[in-house]
Amino acid sequence: MARGIKDKVAILGMGCSKFGERWDSGAEELMLEAYKEAIADAGIDSKQVNAAWFSTAIDEVHVGKSGIPLSTTLRLPNIPVTHVENMCASGTEAFRGACYAVASGAADIALALGVEKLKDTGYGGLPGGRGGPLQALWSANGTAPGNFAQLATAYMTAHGVSAEDLKKAIGHVSWKSHQNGAKNPKAHLQKAVEMETILNAPMIASPLGLFDCCGVSDGAAAAIVTTPEIAKAMGKSNIVSVKALQLSVSNGSESGHNSWDGSYFHTTRIASKKAYEEAGIKDPRKEVSMFEVHDCFSVTELVTMEDLHISKPGEGWKDVLDGFYDADGTIPCQIDGGLKCFGHPIGASGLRMLYEMYLQFQGRAGARQLKDPRIGMTHNLGGAPRENVSSVAIVGRYE
Amino acid sequence: MVGIVAYGAYVPRLRLSRQAVYDANKWFAAGLRGLAKGERSMANWDEDSITMAVEASRDCLSSHKAEDVRNIYFASTTHPFKDRQNAGVISTALSIEQNLSASDIGGSLKAGTQALVAGLNACKNGGPSLVAAADKRLARVASSNELNYGDGAAALLCGTENVIARLVGHHSVSMDFVDHFRGDETDFDYGWEERWIRDEGYSKIVPPAIKAALAACKLKGTDITQFIMPSLMPAVPKQMAKACGVAEGAVRDLLGATLGDTGCAHALVMLVDALETAKEGDRIMVVAFGQGVDVLVFEVTAENAKLPKRMGVSGWMKRRKEEKNYMKFLAFNEMLPIEKGMRAEFDKKTALSVLWRKRDMIYGLVGGKCKVCGTVQFPRSQVCVNPNCHAIDSQEPYAMAGLEASVMSFTADSLTYSPDPPAYYGMITFPEGGRFMADFTDSDKEQVKVGAKMRMTFRIRDNDTMRGGFKRYFWKAAPA
8 A cells, every 4th residue: 555644744724614505705705714714723824825726516606617716816826726626525625635735745835725605596405407418318317315315215225224213313313413513603503403303304305304414505614734844843733634535436336236235335435444544543433533424414424434434334323323423422423513514515515524623633622622532534425325436534633 | 911910009107087177177167067077198297299109119019029110100290399200219219220211190180090001001012110109189278178188109010921900901081171270389279160070071071981991892881890980079980880881889989988089199099909809800990080081991810819918008008097186287288387496497408419429328228238247237338337347348239128127226306306296216227237327207105115126118308498399308217
């Protein structure tokens, strides 16, 4: 295996806008809101940024193509800006680009910034109608909830889990995120919700009800990265460093070959295994302090915790119901409210997850601060269970 | 010997309750009460005359090789395209292209019999002819037509070998008797008074034509054992038969109680219905009226009993779901300005160049089979999908439309736009290999389960109304 990224990159500063239905802001204002916080946190100015990576996923409804929107909005000093898009994993991809630039020595300080302004479409939910002219002729006319609902039906079939048990478990996933989101002033949804309300909510795509689906939010998040040596030289303490960055992309076997049963994320299993190796983690269930995973839908989170090799296959639902991932559980998951409540401005989401890790490791997470977290994993998934990009990052204290 | 060698039919699953229609409209048209009996077939929102003709043709060709067909005639008064050969869509869906002459025939309720005459003539020297007829006619709200019409299709394979019904003879007259018409500025028929049609039309045009046909066939009226004649006036076929010496017992039921009148397809639908139970020696007369009249006489041979079982009219009639929701009928037929929401606004523009390159995949549901590892896959791609193979340029075309699939996962989606929400779709797998995320159709909550067996059916996927109604067709999965 390659030598990997472990401890080669430190986070110098981070910022995150308030997420939500930001009727007051366009993508540009959101970008600047996150950037101002990040640059103040890093203690640098724009002239010190050597290169930038800019992530969006549905830019056709807000900023459009290229690196120009970022460069123009921030008035960056004509540095390289790369626009990255890898569906809902775009934010982690921007971070990966910036980290690789620093680790290679090509840049001393690099910026990753992700944004999505979705609430200018006139309707709820994600804009549809993407995919090329061939896909439009044959692939089912589905939505994200419909695609992920099928993860639930396949999971129940594969593991013999009853519809009632699964509904309760995924209900608990959302209940927990609402509990956590209520303590996060930047979250889109900051209200705890009763279990009964969750279970009786209207159906969106069976078996997923309203509370099983994350909302559509506007927001931006940013990370400024450098090497641990430069961070130290700048007088930083409590340094948070990158331990692993892995990405696994479907090659069509799940969607086209009968070897996949639909009940798990093939790519997440691969990416997380490689990440643990890269970070030198032997027993993740014991070593990882916290998770921020891609809970676009409640069932996604449940299944992901198995594919990250934390819960055993077919038993994630039991861990969930046991409170293993609750704020006061063994490994808190979505302590910031997750996509479900913090929100899901797509291109920003991966960076938002890292933002929470960064705050937690620095002891700056306020009412939701965990006790002494050391290692955290983010998981950022784009696409559908049958065809996706699965991105994981491990970050932790630099020791 | 020239004649029919195979038959098939198609009737949509939904049957609209006429009482439900009447209940909605009686405040306005109380006079329709007499028609408020039984049910009529009702196409699903994703069915039109092309899709129904494809299904009937598949039924017909279940015992024969599609690639042997040399001529195809598609009769309809509701062809989805005015300029773009509708028969060509059918032949592509059946994976027939080479050595094929295709024609659309329309413009009259005898288009079905005209197509049959053309098919019989062509097969004498040009190989087997497939004759398909389908209609999905719209009618004004609270009209008698709305209650009388039905949607459906029939297909007949004409040939010279193993003939099940020999053509004894035929006779046609053509005259511009306008009992009704549909101008190009409307979707609806406009008709004249029924009694005039009966007295000046049927009574004066049909009997002489029947008598001429009988004379040409050297037969008497009493020789006819099955008399087929569609009409919206149920008494008329019996009157015509009587006028020509055909026994009243020979007059076939019009299928009005459970199906309705399927337009120019109806004579052929009734013929298929008759052939399903016909005995050797039966003499079947088919009469179709519409700006003249066509009369064809067939004699059933011993081969009819040997024809492998198929759905036919009776099989599709048994696959039935009652529909009492008249509003749904109106919405499916775009006769109700229903609020579809912004999700219905997504552009449905079809890249015609892509459609042409991928026509076997899209219209024929042709996938690939890897020559190296044997894996069947859809779509066919350049690199084999089998994770243990990944051979390059190794796949041969593999037809999948006729294979039974099963449901691996599914959902009922209330968010996506569908004319019939919730939208059922899911991953379907083929036992031979291959899978894809397919739209489901003709599906109810009770039927769609993991492991359920599904049959592929050719349907409308989208309608590009921004460009005048370009229908996108593809295959969907329906409960088997």
